[in-house]
Structure formats: structure tokens, C-alpha cells
Amino acid sequence: MKALLFRYSMPRLAAAKITSLVSAKGFVGPWAPLQLEEVPEPRLMADDWVLVKNRLTGICGSDAKQVFLKGSFDNPMTAVISFPHILGHETVGTIEKVGPAVKGLSVGQRVVLNPWLSCGPRGIQPPCAACAVGDFSMCENFTSGRLPAGIHMGNCQAVGGAFAPYYSAHESQLIPVSDGITDTQAVLSDPFSVQLHAILRHPPQTDLPAVVYGCGTLGLMNIAALRTLYPELPVWAIARHPHQAQRARELGASEILPTRPLELIERVAKLLGVTPYKPWKGLPWLVKGSGTVYDTVGSPGSVETAFRFANSRAKIVVTGVEAPARFEWTPCYFKELELIGGNAFAVEEFEGQRMHAMEIYLELVRRGLDLSAMVPHRSKLEAWGKAFVAIHDKNGSHLVKASFTFD
Numbered sequence: 001m002k003a004l005l006f007r008y009s010m011p012r013l014a015a016a017k018i019t020s021l022v023s024a025k026g027f028v029g030p031w032a033p034l035q036l037e038e039v040p041e042p043r044l045m046a047d048d049w050v051l052v053k054n055r056l057t058g059i060c061g062s063d064a065k066q067v068f069l070k071g072s073f074d075n076p077m078t079a080v081i082s083f084p085h086i087l088g089h090e091t092v093g094t095i096e097k098v099g100p101a102v103k104g105l106s107v108g109q110r111v112v113l114n115p116w117l118s119c120g121p122r123g124i125q126p127p128c129a130a131c132a133v134g135d136f137s138m139c140e141n142f143t144s145g146r147l148p149a150g151i152h153m154g155n156c157q158a159v160g161g162a163f164a165p166y167y168s169a170h171e172s173q174l175i176p177v178s179d180g181i182t183d184t185q186a187v188l189s190d191p192f193s194v195q196l197h198a199i200l201r202h203p204p205q206t207d208l209p210a211v212v213y214g215c216g217t218l219g220l221m222n223i224a225a226l227r228t229l230y231p232e233l234p235v236w237a238i239a240r241h242p243h244q245a246q247r248a249r250e251l252g253a254s255e256i257l258p259t260r261p262l263e264l265i266e267r268v269a270k271l272l273g274v275t276p277y278k279p280w281k282g283l284p285w286l287v288k289g290s291g292t293v294y295d296t297v298g299s300p301g302s303v304e305t306a307f308r309f310a311n312s313r314a315k316i317v318v319t320g321v322e323a324p325a326r327f328e329w330t331p332c333y334f335k336e337l338e339l340i341g342g343n344a345f346a347v348e349e350f351e352g353q354r355m356h357a358m359e360i361y362l363e364l365v366r367r368g369l370d371l372s373a374m375v376p377h378r379s380k381l382e383a384w385g386k387a388f389v390a391i392h393d394k395n396g397s398h399l400v401k402a403s404f405t406f407d
Contacts, residue, residue: 003164004384005037006066008083016069024392027068028385034067036384039086042160042168045146046123047101049168052111054406056183057162058090058190058375061216063154064391065321072323080142081155088163088404089115089154092177092186102171111174112189112358113167115152116344117159121170122147134347134356152344163381165406175358184372185365187403188221190345192371193357194319195222198294198342199229200350200357202317208291209234209271212253213306215244216394217374217401218296218319220251224371226294227252228364236271236290238264243398247374261305268309285331287312294342296320300327303339307331317342377402 012033019026028034044051065071066087095109105111116136119127122145130138143149150156153167160167177186195218204210204226212222215237226235237253239245245256255271258264265284269276276284285308293306298320304327306316312335319342332339345357355363377397379387381404390397 001039001041001165002036002381003039003086003160004034004088004381005039005084006034006087009033013069020068024389025385027392028388032067033069034087034384036381039160039164042164042166044097044099044168045121045159045170047099048171049099050095050102050105050171050174051097051166051168052091052093052113052174053096054091054093054162054165054167055110056092056187056378056406057088057404058187059088059387059391059402059404060090060191061218062321063087063163064388067388068392070323077151080149080151082149082157085150085155085157086161086164086167087154088161089113089152090187090190091162091167092183092189093162093167093406095174096166099171105171105174105176110177110183110186112177112186112362113153113162113169114173114175114345114356114358115154115161115169115190116173117142117147117150117152117156119145120172121145121159134354136346137344138346163384163404165381175356175362177362178366181362181365182372184375185370186362188371188374188401189358189361191217191401192221192225192361193345194218194342195225195294195296196357196360197345197348198222198317198319199225200348201342202292202315202340204230204233205291205311205314206230206233208311208314209236209255211235211257211268211290211293211306211310212237212248212296213293213302214296214320215239215241215248216296219294220244220247220374220400221371222294222296222319223248223251223253224369228369236268241395241398244394244400247400261301261308264305265309282328283308285309287335289314292317294319298322300325304328307335307337310335310337312336314338315340319343375401375403378405379403380405
């Protein structure tokens, strides 16, 4: 079968870097690390594994960052991934084959993927303390068991990702999708659950507006989750592009804030009726500021700016990932702020029950939540290059979420 395979190769990395200086097409050119290649069809790794025929796969921001080479050689995550690997992990598909030990799943069933390669897929018993309580992204065994290094499908050499017609997965990774839910709704299970996890683990202050930093896919999912769970809470959104601002308003953001840090801080101050402190040099800052900040950008600039406009003792929950750099973080200690990471999703407490975040999302969809307008861009896998170029130019393409269709 044909699949999008990423090869770690210094000549390919160098070629993509150099040619991308001329055009974004360099990232998807013939010498780039990612190529559409002929690969063997996936096999069942054990009797409790399942073969899935792909229907629709979303392109995650982490996929795009890898293709656009937005990483550092000293990134700690290089310890828990292996190459080459087939990218892709946001997917809905149909079960094609089940192993003899599989329970509760059957051929023909539609499923979404919890991609984490934690203790269950690795065949490790008993599971580690994190997996035992459903915190799969905190697994202690990402380099152990029957699989090579890899935190989730899409970055493990032995387990193919979802940028392919078929993938195999452990039975514990698959969550059934009911007939009333469309593929487009189902494929958003992963990105919505990332933000749902951040909100459920770190609820917003209800006496101050919550701020969503960034209005890409994760930011828009965050706005939708906040409006669903906290319908009376004012939500302010920081949007870079006009089409993102429009989407944020449609999802219920009451204020769209500018992205330039000085204008942003001054706007928050004006909305709250407070006077900013102005240092000798650099940006102003507030003592009385916004409530919880959900930073879906995760850049040094976004974190520093959030430190400056957030209320004293507020939480800044970071779910985005950008390359690190030096920034001024004095307000963090002075205002006793909490900087918290939000990683993927897990089993959560919801309405008195323990449910996987994806199950919660699917239940919310059954109740009427519909974010399918977020996925207007679909491509065949053969047109992968055009899809990534469109992602690179979000302002020009007005793209929110791109996906590969296999129907």
C-alpha cells in the first residue's frame, strides 16, 4: 500500500531546509524527509490487535510541525520516538480484521483511535501507575515491551500511523462510533479531546474571562469546549487571521483580541478597566488581569505575554508546542502564576462517571455539538503535498483543518 513515510536523513533534512527558503513546496519536494512510498500492509502485532481500514484522517499540528521541520536537535522527545515512521494519528476507520483474543470489537464497526502506545499496546502487565488510572500519555514504558520507542502511533517505527489506507492497533486503543455520528465529526475526537482534557483538569476561573491564545484547530476546539461546559463564562480569543477570528466568534468568543503583544495587553487592560504598569523597557503588565489562559500556541512570546496580562495567581495552561527561546518571566514569580502543561487526553471524570475524553466528546456530539464545519478541506493521499502547502499558508488558504480521505 502507499503511505506517507517520514525518514530521518540529514541530507533530506538539509535539502528541505534549503529549498523551503525559496518556497514552502520545498518541505514536500522530492528530497524532503516525508514521501509517499510503497510499504507493506500492517500486520496484527499480537492476538489482541485489530486491523482498521481508514476512512478519514486529520492532519495534526504536530504532523505539520514535523513536516515543516519546526524542532530542535536537543528536543527531549527524540528519546521516545523511532524512525522511519508513517505519520498520522487523528483518524476514524472501519474494523477489517480482529485478532482471536479481541473482546468487544467486531468487523465492520466504525472506530476512532486513541493513538497512545502505552502499556496495553506494548503488552506490559501489570500496567504502570499512570496507565492503571487512564493517564496513558504519562506512561512509564514508551521504550519498553514488544514495541520500539514511540509515544503514539505516527512516531513509532513498528506501528504504522494513519496516513495510510490501513493501520493496526491494540484493542484498547479503539473507541466505537455510533451510527448517528458522521466521519467528519468523529475525526475531530482527538483535537477536541486535547482541549477537553486541559479544561477538565484545569477548569477556568468563573469570576473572570477565560482567554484562548491562538485560534488554530486547538484554539477553536478550546472555545467550543468552554462554551459547552461553561455557557455563562465570557471567553476572549486571540486570533491571528481574519478567518480564524470569524470562526471564534461563531463558536461563542465574546471578544477577539489582537495578536501584537503591546496592543493585546492594552486591550485586556481597557476591557477590565485597569491601568497597566509600564517598565523602563519592554512590555507593560497587569496585576489585575484575565482569568485562566489556555495557550494553544506555546511559543516563548505567547507564554511571556500571558504572564503579563493574566490575573495574579491565574493559571496558564499550555497545550501548544513551539521551539524554546529566552523570554522575560519575572511576572510569573511576582504574580504567583501557575504555568501548567496540558498533554493530549486521558480517562476523565465527567458527570460522575469515568470516561475517556474521546467518549465524552462523542457523547457531546450525540447531544448536539457539531464542529464538522472545521474540516472543509479534504484531499486524497496522493495530493498530500498540496495539503501541507495549504496548511503552511493558512492566511491565504483560510484553512482550519485539513484531512486525508480514503473512501
